[in-house]
Amino acid sequence: xxxxxxxxxxxxxVGLFFIGMYGLLTRRNVITMLMSIELxxxxxxxxxxxxxxxxxxxxLEGLFFTIFIITIAAAExxxxxxxxxxxxxxxxxxxxxxxxxxxx
Amino acid sequence: MDASLIIFYCIAAFILGAAFLAVTSAKIFRSAIWxxxxxxxxxALYYWMDVQFIAAVQTIVYVGGIVVLIIFSIFLTHxxxxxMPKPPVMRQVFAGLASLFGIALVLHLVYHHSFTTPTGAxxxxxxxxxxxxxxxxxxxxxxxxxxxxxxLLLAAMIGCxxxxxxxxxxxxxxxE
Numbered sequence: 001x002x003x004x005x006x007x008x009x010x011x012x013x014v015g016l017f018f019i020g021m022y023g024l025l026t027r028r029n030v031i032t033m034l035m036s037i038e039l040x041x042x043x044x045x046x047x048x049x050x051x052x053x054x055x056x057x058x059x060l061e062g063l064f065f066t067i068f069i070i071t072i073a074a075a076e077x078x079x080x081x082x083x084x085x086x087x088x089x090x091x092x093x094x095x096x097x098x099x100x101x102x103x104x
Numbered sequence: 105m106d107a108s109l110i111i112f113y114c115i116a117a118f119i120l121g122a123a124f125l126a127v128t129s130a131k132i133f134r135s136a137i138w139x140x141x142x143x144x145x146x147x148a149l150y151y152w153m154d155v156q157f158i159a160a161v162q163t164i165v166y167v168g169g170i171v172v173l174i175i176f177s178i179f180l181t182h183x184x185x186x187x188m189p190k191p192p193v194m195r196q197v198f199a200g201l202a203s204l205f206g207i208a209l210v211l212h213l214v215y216h217h218s219f220t221t222p223t224g225a226x227x228x229x230x231x232x233x234x235x236x237x238x239x240x241x242x243x244x245x246x247x248x249x250x251x252x253x254x255x256l257l258l259a260a261m262i263g264c265x266x267x268x269x270x271x272x273x274x275x276x277x278x279x280e
Contacts (some may be wrong), residue, residue: 005112006219012149014210016142018203023127025199026191031177032132035139039123041256042146045162053153055219057227062235064246066158067234070165071253075260077138077170081177082264088181089270099119 009050016043030094031083034077040072108152115152119145133184134177140171155229 016039023036045066052062086093091098117143126138143166150159178184191199241247 005109005222007214008109008116009149009153010214011203011211012119014207014214015120017206019120019127020209021206022199022203024201025197027127027188028191029132029173029188031181032127032135032188034137035174036127037168038139039126039142042143042166046146046149046156049150049153049155049158053155053227053229054221057222058225060227060229060234063155063234064237064249067130067161067238068249068253072164072255072256075256077173077241078264079260079267081173082267084177085180085268091112092248094181 006050006054009046009054013046015071016040016046028096030080030087033096034080034084038073038077041069045069061073062063112152114148119149130187131184131191132178132182132188135170135177135224136175139174140167143171155227157229157231157234162242175178 020036020039020043023039024033027033027036048062048065048069052059056062087099088094093099122138122142122145128136128140129135129138144163147159147162147167150156150162237244238246238250
């Protein structure tokens, strides 16, 4: 191992990613699935910042990717919540098992 | 083991513990609050990595924006005191096995990969530098993605209003 804590940060982000994955696979409520997706996006952001800081410190690409990912995550969360509220109005539930009109 | 590494382990334990409680808690409002703590922990990790601007953006956008939106939507669609139904045991077991297998695979790959760490240069992540590059049109500038992000945010805003708009009271209960 090196003197930089890059490997520990990668372990942390792997753990965070798969905790989000576990939530996405077990939960059936749209809002909690959205929370799991936020955790996964955050683990990716940690990776971008850590690689930029410890492997390519003369560039700023990772920081800019993180900034744009945060922007897109905000837009995505807003649209997702509009869809959830609309789904609740028509189905009186936010469970993905209840929204099966498009199921063949 | 020096002090900064000990601080890192504390932050990491906080993030992972809060994230695990966020995906397993039975009450949805508690789940949202644990997500909030996990995101605050990630902002602390960015401070620890000495990228203050990203830490500030994380705090403002995630903690102040997205979590508040999620809590609003919980209050619009749930009774916050109700327990969510527990997922079936088989699904829990298989999701846990899939996650553990993924963790083992990726940790194995990361652990046996030798990263070549450069020496000398330090990351210059101060706000003036980031701001100059963000609206620079030169090579390596980010003016085009910046403008695209503003168009994306405008489109998302209009889309949210259109999707969530109530189209008269007649078809509120219609499923089609």
